[in-house]
Amino acid sequence: MKKLRFESAKVLNVHQNTIFNDESRFKVAGCGRRFGKSYLATFIIITKAWEKPNSNFFFVAPTFAQARQILWEILKDKTRNARIAKKVNESRLEVTLLNGSRIFLKGADRPDTMRGVSLSGCVIDEFATVREPETVWQQVLRPALSDQKGWCLFISSPAGRNYFYDLYNEAKVRDGWNSWQFTTLDGGYVDNEEIESAKHDLDERSFRQEYLAQFETFDGLVVPNFDRELNRSYEEIQDDDTLICSFDFNVNKNPLGIHVKRGKEIHLLDLIYGSFNTDDAMEALESRYPNHNKIFHTDASGIANKSSAGGKTDISIIKSYGYKVFNLRKNPSIIDRVNSFNSMVCSTDKTRRYFVNINLKRVVDTLEKHIFDENGLPSKKHEYFDDVFDSTSYCVWHYSPMGSVKIKTRQR
Numbered sequence: 090m091k092k093l094r095f096e097s098a099k100v101l102n103v104h105q106n107t108i109f110n111d112e113s114r115f116k117v118a119g120c121g122r123r124f125g126k127s128y129l130a131t132f133i134i135i136t137k138a139w140e141k142p143n144s145n146f147f148f149v150a151p152t153f154a155q156a157r158q159i160l161w162e163i164l165k166d167k168t169r170n171a172r173i174a175k176k177v178n179e180s181r182l183e184v185t186l187l188n189g190s191r192i193f194l195k196g197a198d199r200p201d202t203m204r205g206v207s208l209s210g211c212v213i214d215e216f217a218t219v220r221e222p223e224t225v226w227q228q229v230l231r232p233a234l235s236d237q238k239g240w241c242l243f244i245s246s247p248a249g250r251n252y253f254y255d256l257y258n259e260a261k262v263r264d265g266w267n268s269w270q271f272t273t274l275d276g277g278y279v280d281n282e283e284i285e286s287a288k289h290d291l292d293e294r295s296f297r298q299e300y301l302a303q304f305e306t307f308d309g310l311v312v313p314n315f316d317r318e319l320n321r322s323y324e325e326i327q328d329d330d331t332l333i334c335s336f337d338f339n340v341n342k343n344p345l346g347i348h349v350k351r352g353k354e355i356h357l358l359d360l361i362y363g364s365f366n367t368d369d370a371m372e373a374l375e376s377r378y379p380n381h382n383k384i385f386h387t388d389a390s391g392i393a394n395k396s397s398a399g400g401k402t403d404i405s406i407i408k409s410y411g412y413k414v415f416n417l418r419k420n421p422s423i424i425d426r427v428n429s430f431n432s433m434v435c436s437t438d439k440t441r442r443y444f445v446n447i448n449l450k451r452v453v454d455t456l457e458k459h460i461f462d463e464n465g466l467p468s469k470k471h472e473y474f475d476d477v478f479d480s481t482s483y484c485v486w487h488y489s490p491m492g493s494v495k496i497k498t499r500q501r
């Protein structure tokens with residue numbers, strides 16, 4: 090068999106190598122952001138698939154969309170560079186290697202697509218943000234590994250003390266299991282200066298979780314530092330304001346947040362709630378603010394969503410009013426969105442850059458009461474907390490230190 094061109098000692102950093110060389114069948118790695126988790130995951134799955142001909146391997150992301158956005162390019166690149174790819178199936182996200190082994194990219198949000206295959210190994214990237222992780226592992230993936238005595242790597246940044254945390258702890262004491270914890274700095278791909286700077290941009294809890302890979306208690310509030318006095322806005326909408334509007338599509342009441350910018354601050358001053366669909370919400374907005382310039386931030390799904398009659402997409406409806414939509418090609422992960430939002434509410438150095446009109450009862454309720462579920466993700470149980478949070482946080486992302494797009498709005 091052709092020898093793989095890359096060898097772990099040359100290609101991986103020292104901590105990645107520790108995880109790679111360990112011989113446990115089940116490995117759990119909690120690592121900081123940009124540690125090199127996805128890189129290591131790709132390296133491991135390719136190496137293992139190349140070592141074992143005619144076998145099947147799953148490379149799993151929390152959602153199919155994430156698998157396509159994050160892992161697919163790396164997987165294609167690495168197998169092509171190593172000249173071991175025989176066939177690449179773009180629509181099914183599968184790579185067949187020259188030795189007959191196949192690597193399938195999967196989304197944990199579609200468990201049914203993962204049944205019925207006998208697996209030699211599997212990697213779950215960002216396992217901590219998988220919804221229903223116990224079911225995915227115990228009922229879907231673990232049985233698929235049984236006949237081949239396959240292996241599994243769970244690799245992720247922590248997201249609270251959820252099921253990933255349980256596995257991380259169990260792995261320390263169970264035979265055949267092992268677990269590790271490495272910080273962002275351990276990875277060596279982010280320098281100290283940048284980490285210090287992030288410390289100021291994030292709230293303390295998020296910093297410890299994201300950069301130090303600590304398992305923080307997240308069974309509390311999604312926005313723990315919101316304070317109705319300190320985050321209270323005394324601003325009013327002026328005639329020459331550009332209204333920064335944010336939608337959460339795809340939900341019942343179409344919450345539409347209306348923000349203005351004051352210097353580096355974002356003020357949420359109005360909320361239109363209860364619209365039946367996007368057309369409806371736009372009509373309500375136009376009748377309330379007929380003369381204002383407006384820009385929109387939405388979640389990426391609006392490009393394809395058709396929430397209204399007539400087959401128009403949500404975004405094309407907004408554009409038909411002549412307004413600009415600044416949405417992202419892909420959504421930030423929910424954890425990034427929560428962190429960026431919290432950093433605007435109150436950063437580690439206690440700067441507040443997000444303010445709300447406290448007469449907006451639904452908004453204040455959401456910010457004061459929205460909680461994480463048992464998986465460490467914002468709970469979807471309440472009638473509107475998650476929808477209102479999504480609506481404003483998609484917008485705030487753009488103005489936070491973490492958001493990548495900088496947009497000019499007219500400012501007073």
Ligand SMILES: Nc1ncnc2c1ncn2[C@@H]1O[C@H](COP(=O)(O)OP(=O)(O)OP(=O)(O)O)[C@@H](O)[C@H]1O
Nearest residue numbers: 100101102121122123124125126127128129246278
């Ligand atoms: N062993 C390596 N050799 C060279 N570059 C690497 C190595 N490991 C990681 N990198 C690079 O470091 C950067 C971060 O790696 P990667 O995306 O795997 O990190 P991550 O932990 O998955 O990040 P995130 O938290 O954003 O998911 C990438 O540009 C990647 O190519």
Ligand SMILES: [Mg+2]
Nearest residue numbers: 126127128214
């Ligand atoms: Mg990654």
